[in-house]
Amino acid sequence: MIQQYINSGILEAYVTGSASEQEVQELLYMKANYPEVNIALKELENDMELIAQQMAITPPTRTWDKISDSIDEIVLRQKNDPKKFEEQEDTNYTNFTKPDNGPHYIEVEAENNYMKVHKAxxxxxxxxxxxxxxxxxxxxxxxxxxxxxxxxxxxxxxxxxxxxx
CATH class of the missing domain: 1.20.5 (Single alpha-helices involved in coiled-coils or other helix-helix interfaces)
Structure with a gap:
């Protein structure tokens, strides 16, 4: 019965984060009471970690420096400007969406359809x-x-x- 539970796919769902709350509670109970489930879960987590390491792509050389610079800039900006960004009622931004709602787009309307070219x-x-x-x-x-x-x-x-x- 324990082997059948291990082979049911609940462990994989738990590791990938797609298990329901009820399945998570059941797995935690089985893990605490049956060492076979705990061992199988650890092996699956190790296998998934190995797969992730083998499929990993190394980032460009200066990526960490860019991330660090961006974080430093945000921290310095917050120290210099103690006010937080507040949404104001009198703004004329009709297409503004909060970043948590997904990507936002700003519509651009051109006055004419002609392309401007430098005189030369x-x-x-x-x-x-x-x-x-x-x-x-x-x-x-x-x-x-x-x-x-x-x-x-x-x-x-x-x-x-x-x-x-």
């Missing part, structure tokens, strides 16, 4: 446009010249064939 880039873009048109004209010219040359070549070939006969 306007000349560069104009030059690229003009050069594109020039290259297109050259491409059409050389295409027509090539077609004309092919027609003349075919005429010369037919004349040569007629002379050889």
């Amino acid at each position: 880039w306007k000349w560069v873009l104009a030059a690229i446009f003009v050069l594109g048109k020039v290259f297109l004209a050259f491409a059409i010219y050389f295409y027509l010249e090539n077609r004309q040359a092919k027609l003349q070549l075919n005429e010369l070939k037919t004349e040569l064939r007629q002379l050889k006969k």
Whole structure:
């Protein structure tokens, strides 16, 4: 019966945190009264720890320094400004949500749909446009010249064939 309880999956649910309150209470009772359950639970926890260590990804080298700097900045800010952030009634932030409610987004409305470009880039873009048109004209010219040359070549070939006969 104890082995059947161990194999039921309740231990795995407990270790992963998905067990219900009733299952947790039952497991704690079984753990206290049956050493086999306690041993199986410790083995499962050790196995899960090994799996987590093998699948772990090492963070970038400066991650801890960035976290430490952020914490230091928060601590210093709280020491310098004893007032806590308070929500005021007269604010005009209609899209504001508390961070505990999940991600929040701020809607941005543009006045127009035109892209603004620095003046120097306007000349560069104009030059690229003009050069594109020039290259297109050259491409059409050389295409027509090539077609004309092919027609003349075919005429010369037919004349040569007629002379050889």
